[in-house]
Amino acid sequence: MFSLLLHGRSSVIELQKLHNSSNLVKLLQNVFALSNSYYSASAAAADDSSHRDGRKGKTFTVSYLVESLGLTTKLAESISRKVSFEDKRxxxxxxxxxxSYGFTDSQISSIISIYPGLLIADAEKSLAPKLQFLQSRGASSSEHTEILSKVPKILAIEKKKALSVYYDFVKEIIEADKSSKFETLCHSSLPEGSPQxxxxxxxxxxxxxxxPQKLLLPLLISDHSLVCGEEKFKESLKKVVEMGFDPTTSRFIQALRVVQRLSNRSIEEKVEVYKKLGFSVGDVWGMFKKWPVTLTHSExxxxxxxxxxKKSGLYEDEILSVFKKFPQCISYSEMTIENSIGTLLGLGxxxxxLMLMFKRYPQCIGLSAESMKKKTEFLVKEMNWPLKAVVSTPAVLGYSLEKRTVPRCNVIQALMGKxxxxxxxPPLSPVLAITDEAFLEKYVRNHDGKELVAELMAIFTGKTRKKQRKIRYNEEGS
Incomplete structure (x- = not known):
């Protein structure tokens, strides 16, 4: 039973059982309940407004969010399904x-994106007193805005004592993340009790x-189920640590989420599904370590x-190899895989x-048709590398065209022109597959003459193109 989870480190993490005052217990019992009631009221108000004002309100909301906050249309449309209004007052x-409290435009956009219900809150009667109270907690102006922009749901809490406890807790997390040492937070001294x-x-x-903070705060904001309970959480955390996942990575949280959600029996059943296809238990463990979601897919x-x-032309052992190398491809739909094959065949x-490219770089199975076409045509038609060069180094299809491929190719063209x-x-791989630092050493800094090195560096960073665009703009303007 649970043979998959017996691999990894044998260290055991004993989570502390800690105690605190009953007043703090009662205080924290109300924090998330108050937060949820506030958000429910905001959502209800938004729903009423949406039904009353209909499409007109949603259209205005989207336009307002795009123009006033600089949000993308897609994000604005998503928010408009939660809150809606017909005027901007x-x-x-x-x-x-x-x-007025010193929040930057980007911080305000972040706050509204995370917690759009604030747009229909009463600024003067509800938000202003809270902002004023929290500002008096001793944090600097920059710390104050940072805390609230990262966890705006603090502003949903009504009671001052609960508001201060939650605010101080988030402040400690942010401060601890800036420290070179992982400090013990004082609020970890809470006794056992309610889910809150x-x-x-x-x-x-x-x-x-x-x-780290970047992984911790999202749990505090929205993923309550993962960090609720005690025994199940403690057991799941112990298993994930023993399996050797690095706590500083997002994969650690992914693994914790999977292990906590699935029972021992469910995991064993998933392992059996993979074994029927030819994988060993060790193979499944290896795929889980690379991509924990491996164990959440249905048979x-x-x-x-x-x-x-298999239908695309890969043999069974080749498919096993592809899965083990890049288990994320299990999530690709039949249409995605077929579109990738069709696009690559159409490119020549x-x-x-194709089969060789899939084995060398399985990720290309899930790349968009437009992306593969644009990158292949640039390398083959504009740079004149043969298709076989792409076959030998298919990872180039995953590199950013604007940030990696084009700047390096501009340097190569400049060197050839001189x-x-x-x-x-030169071969494709030594140009694109090496790191930026290695590329600069090989093709930019190794030349004699400071002027030539400066010119090549300007080409690499794009400053030359920016300067040329500015000159053309000035000429056209005159």
Whole structure:
């Protein structure tokens, strides 16, 4: 039973059982209940407004969010399904209030993106007193805005004592993350009890293990189920630590989420599904370490991905190799895989070359058709590398065209134009597959003459192109 989870480190993490005053217990019991009631009221108000004002209100909301906060249309449309308004008086008063307390435009955008219900809150009667009270807690102006922009749900709490406890707790997490040592948070001294208290205690336990702020705060905001309870959380945390997951990575949280959600029996059943396809228990363990979501897929999904790759031309042992190398491809749909194959064939690759590319770089199975087409055409048509060069180094299809491929290729073209590389292009791999530092040493800094090095560096960073665009703009303007 649970053979998969017996691998890894044998160290045992004993989570502390700690005690505190009953007043603090009662205080924290109300924190999330108050927060949820506030958000429910905001959501209800938004729903009423949406039904009353209909499409007009949603259209105005989207336009307002894009123009006033600089949000993308997609994000604005998502928010408009939660809050809706027909005029800008109330949201303007909320945004102006945040600005008056020193919040930057980006911080305000972050706050509204995380907690859009604030746009329909009463700025003067509800938000202003809280901001004023929290500002008096001793944090500097920059600390104050940082705390609230990262966990704006603090502003949902009504009681001052609860508000101060939650605010101080988040402040400690942020401060601890800036320290070179993982400090023990004082609120980890909470006794056993309600789910609300468990959240604070369990988040503290994660912080003491070294889980960084960027992974911790989202749990505090929205993922209550992961850090609720005590025994199940303690058991799951122990297993994930013993398996050797690094607490500073997102994969640690992913693994914890999977282990806590699945029973021992469920995990064993998933392992059996993979074994039927030819994987060993060790293979499944290896895939889980790379991508914990491996154990959440249904038998139908796993088998479908296997059969789709089989139909594409890969042999069973090759499919096993692809899965073990990049288990994320299990999540790709049949359509995604078929579109990738069709796109690559349309670009001139043979089916044998496709299979070779899939084995070398399985990630290309899930790349968008537009991305693969744009990158391949640039490398082959503009740079004149042969298709076989892409087959040999298919990882180039995953590199950023704007940030990596084009800047390096501009340097190569400049060097060839000056006769410093001969008449033939260098191999593709030494140009694109190496690190930025290695590229600069090989193709930029190794030349004699400060002016030439400066010119090549300007080409690499794009400053030359920016300067040329500015000159053209000035000429056109005159």
């Amino acid at each position: 109330n949201p303007d008063s909320v945004l102006n209030l945040f600005k 208290e468990n959240i604070i205690r369990n988040v503290s336990a994660l912080r003491e293990l070294g889980v 139908k999904k796993i088998s479908q991905a296997f059969e789709t790759l 690759f043979s089916r044998d070359e 006769g410093l590389l001969g008449s033939e292009l």
